[in-house]
Amino acid sequence: PARGLQSTGPGPRPDGRARVRRVSIEGNIAVGKSTFAKLLQSASSDWEVVQEPVSKWQSIESRPSEGSGAPQQTVGNLLQMMYEDPKRWSYTFQTYSCMSRMKTQLQPPPPHLLSSKGTPVQVFERSVYSDRYIFALNSFELDCINPAEWAVYQDWHTFLVEQFGPQLELEGIIYLKASPQKCMERLGHRGRPEEGGVELDYLQKLHMQHERWLRERSTQLHFEKLKHVPVLELDASVEFLSDQTVRDEFIVKVKDFFS
């Protein structure tokens, strides 16, 4: 059974407000992270989901020079650019996805969580860690990020994560696991236009990266705190959206994990 969430400190904060803990949902492309996140969101007012900013990656906005009064314009779909020409755009994509993630992760928790009398938890879709140890690393191994780009990425990533420290730390990880074949099937059903060229082989590689990261994170050179973060693994190959029994089981497991 999974160990429960790590405690970040001795009970409530000195100001009497609740200590909000942070958890990320990890898993392959199209495994169902957003669906699962919505399920958690509706299960308890003490759980607040922070969605992944995919739509921002799909429409990059220009930044008009100060005082010009020019309206913001959409200047590109970085997700599409990355899939069409991975060697050219993977580094840029990973830079942007990680930065947009840091921005959302650094936002203070909403007031209702801070005033909660229960055990408030903020749940993020993915994290700055999977950005690096799954996607950016995979792109490097596939030669879509070159050695110089990889060195630069690792340098700023380590620097920023160390600088922001506690604000980016996680107290737990929920890993939604399903076979790459199952994820391929779901990816086909959802039909996100940019993902039309994604092949099973790519999902297999990402699956291996997830498995490797979660298995080896305690022995690799990782951020110290991440080594001991408990992981709740859920079998996401079942149809958890339509099956009430499975949904209830998931919620019970998550409650146990969070308590």
Ligand code: TTP
């Ligand atoms: P996911 O973060 O896997 O989101 P999803 O919508 O596929 O998740 P789910 O269906 O489980 O809710 O990826 C979104 C898209 O962005 C996907 O095409 C993969 C791509 N991507 C990268 O290429 N690199 C990254 O670092 C991340 C986070 C996503």
